[in-house]
Amino acid sequence: MRISEASAKSGLSADTIxxxxxxxxxxxxxxxxxxxxxxxxxxxxxxxxxxxLRKTGMPMKEMQRFASFYRQGEATVPQRRxxxxxxxxxxxxxxxxxxxxxxxxxxKLAAYDRIEGxxx
Amino acid sequence: MRISEASAKSGLSADTIxxxxxxxxxxxxxxxxxxxxxxxxxxxxxxxxxxxLRKTGMPMKEMQRFASFYRQGEATVPQRRxxxxxxxxxxxxxxxxxxxxxxxxxxKLAAYDRIEGxxx
DNA sequence: GCCTTGACCTGGAGTGACTCCAGGCCGGTA
DNA sequence: TACCGGCCTGGAGTCACTCCAGGTCAAGGC
Numbered sequence: 001m002r003i004s005e006a007s008a009k010s011g012l013s014a015d016t017i018x019x020x021x022x023x024x025x026x027x028x029x030x031x032x033x034x035x036x037x038x039x040x041x042x043x044x045x046x047x048x049x050x051x052x053l054r055k056t057g058m059p060m061k062e063m064q065r066f067a068s069f070y071r072q073g074e075a076t077v078p079q080r081r082x083x084x085x086x087x088x089x090x091x092x093x094x095x096x097x098x099x100x101x102x103x104x105x106x107x108k109l110a111a112y113d114r115i116e117g118x119x120x
Numbered sequence: 121m122r123i124s125e126a127s128a129k130s131g132l133s134a135d136t137i138x139x140x141x142x143x144x145x146x147x148x149x150x151x152x153x154x155x156x157x158x159x160x161x162x163x164x165x166x167x168x169x170x171x172x173l174r175k176t177g178m179p180m181k182e183m184q185r186f187a188s189f190y191r192q193g194e195a196t197v198p199q200r201r202x203x204x205x206x207x208x209x210x211x212x213x214x215x216x217x218x219x220x221x222x223x224x225x226x227x228k229l230a231a232y233d234r235i236e237g238x239x240x
Numbered sequence: 241g242c243c244t245t246g247a248c249c250t251g252g253a254g255t256g257a258c259t260c261c262a263g264g265c266c267g268g269t270a
Numbered sequence: 271t272a273c274c275g276g277c278c279t280g281g282a283g284t285c286a287c288t289c290c291a292g293g294t295c296a297a298g299g300c
Contacts, residue, residue, distance in 0.1 A: 003248070014248085015288055023286095034295065036248055049224060056221040060286065074235055081232045084225050091218050091225075098211050098218075101176040104169060105204050105211075112201045115194060123277070134277085135259055143257095154266065156277055180257065 006039040010047035011055075017047060025050060025060065025067045046070075057094060058087055126159040130167035131175075137167060145170060145180065145187045166190075177214060178207055 007014045020026040026046065029037040039047075053063060066083050069076035127134045140146040146166065149157040159167075173183060186203050189196035 052221040052224045077232050077235050101172040104172045112197050115197050
């Protein structure tokens with residue numbers, strides 16, 4: 001498939017995909033006889049994983065390490081697992097942030113309700 | 121209180137606080153006779169709110185609108201409430217992202233377990 | 241056969257939200 | 271008096287994109 005389809009299916013913009021390829025997070029994508037990128041299903045799976053990792057706050061440096069482990073083959077599975085476990089940790093922290101923010105918001109909204117209540 | 125204390129209590133770095141003041145998200149902070157910023161308790165409450173809004177993904181443009189409503193006084197409470205409600209929406213979306221990512225991760229981790237299981 | 245359209249290419253500039261730093265001032269301590 | 275720590279300002283640097291100019295190529299319409 002070409003870049004527009006890979007973009008639609010992975011969630012990453014075409015620009016971001018090219019940028020990721022340049023930075024080595026995505027392996028060099030095969031080209032057709034026309035010089036355009038042709039994405040394999042494995043490429044797409046990789047992009048989709050990156051999309052979710054990035055969207056939930058994994059920094060690029062870490063994705064680069066992850067990608068380099070990936071390129072080194074199955075022997076690096078333990079290291080890759082560690083990175084993903086670390087990311088799960090991060091998800092926990094984010095969840096806690098969301099909960100804390102929710103509290104702050106409902107406190108603020110309640111204060112607004114009181115003001116509105118007094119005015120009307 | 122001075123900037124280091126405001127930073128420690130709000131969660132924002134001193135640099136970020138100064139940056140926010142420059143961009144008008146934080147009102148001009150009063151200065152002592154030495155020319156240093158002196159933060160009032162209200163200043164601190166505002167900073168803390170900004171910290172949580174920003175940390176959970178409110179863009180600066182929106183915080184600017186929020187700040188400008190705030191400067192216009194109580195008449196803008198409904199608009200401010202709308203912005204906060206919109207942000208609550210965003211929190212929901214983030215939560216969904218986290219959940220989806222969690223799924224992707226556990227799928228990947230399970231695949232790693234299978235590989236490791238076969239190897240040993 | 242030619243022209244237009246649209247998807248893609250590259251290299252490079254621009255953006256958002258910080259973050260860091262150089263160079264300077266000031267009040268307190270040894 | 272010399273130094274130190276905390277603060278100041280203006281400006282440069284960073285990260286992770288995002289946008290754009292200028293160009294190629296294949297397919298469809300006239």
